[in-house]
Amino acid sequence: MKTVALVGSLRKDSYNLKLVNHLATTYPELGIEVAEIGNLPFFNEEIEANPGQEVRDFQALVKDADAVVIATPEYNASIPAVLKNALDWVSRSGREMEGKKVLIMGASMGALGTVKAQIHLRDILDTLGVAAYVMPAAGGNDVFVGSVHEKFDENGTLTDELTVKFIDAIVGRFKNFIKIDVSL
Numbered sequence: 367m368k369t370v371a372l373v374g375s376l377r378k379d380s381y382n383l384k385l386v387n388h389l390a391t392t393y394p395e396l397g398i399e400v401a402e403i404g405n406l407p408f409f410n411e412e413i414e415a416n417p418g419q420e421v422r423d424f425q426a427l428v429k430d431a432d433a434v435v436i437a438t439p440e441y442n443a444s445i446p447a448v449l450k451n452a453l454d455w456v457s458r459s460g461r462e463m464e465g466k467k468v469l470i471m472g473a474s475m476g477a478l479g480t481v482k483a484q485i486h487l488r489d490i491l492d493t494l495g496v497a498a499y500v501m502p503a504a505g506g507n508d509v510f511v512g513s514v515h516e517k518f519d520e521n522g523t524l525t526d527e528l529t530v531k532f533i534d535a536i537v538g539r540f541k542n543f544i545k546i547d548v549s550l
Contacts, residue, residue: 471509479510
């Protein structure tokens with residue numbers, strides 16, 4: 367299996383990157399590869415038909431993936447511009463996100479995790495241009511890791527036992543969700 371991870375934070379010590387690294391280490395069967403989205407130019411219709419190599423490489427990475435994990439921080443009750451820009455590049459002419467199974471997660475130092483950002487992200491992923499299959503929130507599949515600074519150690523290891531168990535259950539359901547045939 368091949369899973370692409372989009373991390374909405376560019377910070378080197380990003381908690382969302384640590385969350386994705388936890389998934390990659392704990393669930394190697396997902397084959398997680400973190401996409402570099404910080405080097406993508408701003409989406410522009412004038413270059414959409416013939417974008418640079420970094421855009422084409424990113425589009426190919428997403429197109430070839432079986433699933434996508436999106437880990438987002440929350441900035442001003444929404445997702446970061448870098449994540450929205452990346453989604454714009456894979457939801458227009460080539461529609462590389464179409465039909466992809468997606469798991470959304472987010473971590474923040476606040477108590478509520480990334481609730482508002484994830485609601486906004488679900489709206490974006492539900493548009494006709496994107497047409498991704500987001501793992502339903504119903505059934506407790508929302509991954510809001512609040513007070514994240516208390517849940518990782520200095521080595522970047524997720525140490526909070528309840529969070530580890532919770533994520534384990536959700537990843538188990540996500541692996542089953544990936545296998546569901548949604549073709550008509």
